[in-house]
Amino acid sequence: MEIYIDPDIRKATTLPSTFYKSQSIYEQLLEEILVPSWQFVGDSGLLPELSYAYPFLLFEDSVDEPLMLVRDKEDTIHCLSNVCTHRGMFLIDKPGKYRLLSCKYHGRCFNMNGKFRSMPEFQSTENFPTEMDDLIALKLGVLGDFLFTSLAPNLDFEMVFKPMLDRMSWFPFKDLVYNEEGSHIYDIKTHWALYCDNYLEGFHVPFVHPGLNQSLDYKEYDTELFDYCNLQLGVASEGADTFDLPSDSQDYGKGIFAYYWWVFPNMMFNFYTWGISVNIVEPVDINNTRVVFKTYLFKDERAKGFSKKDIHDTELEDEEVVERVHLGLRSRLYKHGRFSPTKEKGVHQFHRLLAQALNNKRT
Ligand code: FES
Ligand SMILES: [Fe+2]
Structure with missing residues (x-):
């Protein structure tokens, strides 16, 4: 199905409802948008020591790609496939310190950087080992302590994140620490792109979020x-907490309650005076x-806020x-809707990027 989103928001219609109801489009979104995208994995605190490995599934329950983060003994962090290159056994099951990554099935061993090390009963196997016997290493994107990877990156990490890094260059990332108690996982009965649509506009704030609305100046x-990516700049209402911005910030002089950054296709980085809330939509x-x-x-x-x-x-709202x-x-x-040119620029951009990636051409 060819989807067209007019580049002129005043003329455009929203994604059709069929987009959210089609199983084949859902699967296409996984393969063509989520799999090639950069994804937040966690922070470097997941690897508290040298020679430490942390297994995880990327897009658990949908793509289910077994990967692991590893801090090797030279203190370099890798993101590796967690599947043995012999016959495909899952390699490690739990986070911990490892001397080697060894397969429980037939004893193949890998160094902590993923390089093949040894394998019993393969002396007469020809042309062995080759690079194909190493664990596949994925690219790693680093932003402060935050770690990202991609199964098949079609965009440069720096290019995707540069606007956020430039704008937030003053933000003291190094003073942050992960807070387990303040973190949470929400299970929601909706299509993932609808969750993003909703995040991408503050239009609904006065209608849906009476509490939050008291902290924000809706007009600004x-x-x-x-x-x-895009930025929703949450200008504070009278009396709300604001950032103490340095004079070289382009927002200096404004009272900013929050910077709400969305990064294509499913990541949200919400900067507050107390820290950051990262939201990953899976x-x-x-x-x-x-x-x-x-x-x-x-x-x-500062965390007290x-x-x-x-x-x-x-x-919950x-x-x-x-x-x-x-x-x-x-x-x-219901077939589709139209956009508010003043309040739904972010949703329009998201729909354009989705349509563009699905149609594999500029719309
Ligand atoms: S599958 Fe790992 S050694 Fe055979
Ligand atoms: Fe909301």
Whole structure:
């Protein structure tokens, strides 16, 4: 199905409801958009010591790619396939310190950097070992302590993240620490792209988030677009907490309550005066989405401004609307909508990027 989203938001229609209901489009989104995209894996605290490995599934329940992060004994971090190159056994099951990565099936061993090391009973195997017998190493993107990878990157990591890094260059990333208690996983009955649609506009804030709305100056709230990310600048209302910005920040002089960054296709980095809330939107199936909220707080008293309840209440308000939109889109009568040129620039950009990637050409 060819999907066309007019580049002129004033003329464009939103993605058709069939987009969210088609199993084949859902699978195409996984393969052509999520698999090649950069994905947040976690922070370097997952690897607390040298020679430490941390296994995980990338896009658990949908793509289910077995990977691992490894800090080798030289303190270099790798992202490796967690599948043995002999006959495909899962290599390691739990995080921990390892001397070698050894396969429990027939004893193949790999060094902690993924290079093949040894294998019994292969002395007469010809042309062995070759590079194909090493564990596949994926590219690693690093942003402060945050680690990213991609199964088949079609975009340069720096290019995707540069607008956020430039704008937030003053932000003290090094003062952050992961906070388990403030983190949460939400299971939501909706298509993953609908969750992103909702995040990408502040239009609904006065209608859906009465609490949050008290902290934001709705008139000043704006969305700035970049190639593969966008920023919703949450200007504070009177009395709300604001960043103490350095004079070389382009936002110096403004009272900023929050920077809401979205990075294509499914990542959100919300910068607050108390730290960062990272939200990763993971498809489970066409009707179910898991959203992983990871909270990083400043190590000092600045973290006091964090309220898990505020974040949680806002999230439940969002969940209620996205689940109802998911049901609404099942209507046989609704086909698609139109955009507010002032308030839905971010949603329009997302729909354009999705259509562009699916059609594999510029729209
Ligand atoms: S599958 Fe790993 S050694 Fe055979
Ligand atoms: Fe919301």
